[in-house]
Amino acid sequence: MQLGVIGLGRMGQIVVDRTVAAGHDVVAFDLDDDAVAAAAEAGADPADSIDDFVDRLGPEKRIWLMVPAGEAVDVTLEELEDHLNDDDVVVDGGNSFFEDSVRRAESCPAAYLDCGTSGGPAGAELGFSLMVGGPQWAYDELEPVFDAVATGPDGHGRMGPSGSGHYVKMIHNGVEYALMQTYGEGFELLHEGRYDLDLENVAAVWNNGAVIRSWLLELCEEAFREEGTDLGTVADRIEGGSTGTWTVQEGLEQEVPLPLIYTALAERFGSRADDGRFSRRLANRLRYGFGRHEVPRRE
Ligand SMILES: NC(=O)C1=CN([C@@H]2O[C@H](COP(=O)(O)OP(=O)(O)OC[C@H]3O[C@@H](n4cnc5c(N)ncnc54)[C@H](O)[C@@H]3O)[C@@H](O)[C@H]2O)C=CC1
Numbered sequence: 001m002q003l004g005v006i007g008l009g010r011m012g013q014i015v016v017d018r019t020v021a022a023g024h025d026v027v028a029f030d031l032d033d034d035a036v037a038a039a040a041e042a043g044a045d046p047a048d049s050i051d052d053f054v055d056r057l058g059p060e061k062r063i064w065l066m067v068p069a070g071e072a073v074d075v076t077l078e079e080l081e082d083h084l085n086d087d088d089v090v091v092d093g094g095n096s097f098f099e100d101s102v103r104r105a106e107s108c109p110a111a112y113l114d115c116g117t118s119g120g121p122a123g124a125e126l127g128f129s130l131m132v133g134g135p136q137w138a139y140d141e142l143e144p145v146f147d148a149v150a151t152g153p154d155g156h157g158r159m160g161p162s163g164s165g166h167y168v169k170m171i172h173n174g175v176e177y178a179l180m181q182t183y184g185e186g187f188e189l190l191h192e193g194r195y196d197l198d199l200e201n202v203a204a205v206w207n208n209g210a211v212i213r214s215w216l217l218e219l220c221e222e223a224f225r226e227e228g229t230d231l232g233t234v235a236d237r238i239e240g241g242s243t244g245t246w247t248v249q250e251g252l253e254q255e256v257p258l259p260l261i262y263t264a265l266a267e268r269f270g271s272r273a274d275d276g277r278f279s280r281r282l283a284n285r286l287r288y289g290f291g292r293h294e295v296p297r298r299e
């Protein structure tokens with residue numbers, strides 16, 4: 001099959017590598033010339049503009065978008081619009097907000113598949129887990145590509161109609177936030193607690209047969225191995241947050257309580273205060289107010 005890939009960063013390059021390796025013909029475009037050159041090196045046909053990209057694709061266009069979520073998706077779809085018809089298929093493999101995907105599916109001249117992608121750049125060797133929403137015929141048509149990009153035929157599935165793929169991926173990310181938070185809390189207690197523990201060793205033992213073994217726990221083990229048991233110079237600031245925010249908003253809208261996911265998200269926001277959390281500073285001062293407890297002061 002011929003596949004066009006737009007967006008050749010950390011994730012798009014893997015889509016190119018895996019589809020080329022599976023024997024598909026890949027046309028590749030990115031705003032960044034170096035990214036296009038890297039895709040050409042990997043065996044893709046490089047395009048130097050969107051017009052050149054669509055010219056290189058055959059009459060039935062199968063296009064995979066792997067650009068940042070948000071405006072870049074809309075801009076790219078606008079540029080493609082005049083070149084697409086209802087025999088074509090566009091896949092958005094990024095972390096788009098599911099309601100944006102529903103809107104795009106309604107206005108896109110091609111069949112539109114919203115595809116939640118999990119595994120991250122570190123999952124390149126194994127392949128990804130793909131959660132796909134949109135028309136069944138378009139999903140069936142792209143199956144050989146999904147087989148190549150995913151871990152295999154079991155690594156992808158159609159979740160339901162438009163929006164459902166990105167909806168499932170959004171909630172996946174909420175779960176990811178909460179799991180990261182709970183591993184963080186457990187290791188913090190081990191680090192601050194009664195014994196002088198080698199946390200890489202703890203994680204390694206847990207990863208061999210323990211109830212809580214997982215890929216995230218393997219990544220904890222890797223972090224302690226590479227950074228040291230006290231995490232060396234790693235700062236206490238956590239970036240990201242959009243997919244977790246959407247998950248919490250959806251929980252509120254559906255009246256489904258998500259205390260763990262919310263707490264994990266709040267910890268991220270709290271980690272970004274430049275000079276300590278104001279609420280913690282006020283609680284510190286209030287303890288003096290009612291209890292005359294000593295007030296630790298900043299330098
Ligand atoms: N990095 C990760 O762990 C994962 C990322 N995702 C999602 O995949 C998407 C891509 O992520 P990454 O590859 O990590 O980002 P990245 O920043 O590494 O790559 C994005 C690429 O898109 C290109 N680009 C931006 N606007 C463009 C446009 N209008 N036309 C053509 N190319 C354009 C950039 O030049 C860049 O090469 C995002 O939606 C992200 O949330 C999904 C799962 C995991």
Ligand SMILES: O=C(CO)[C@H](O)[C@H](O)COP(=O)(O)O
Nearest residue numbers: 095118119120240241242243
């Ligand atoms: O989707 C992913 C993993 O599954 C991406 O790594 C995403 O960036 C994670 O979300 P955040 O940036 O909010 O931590």
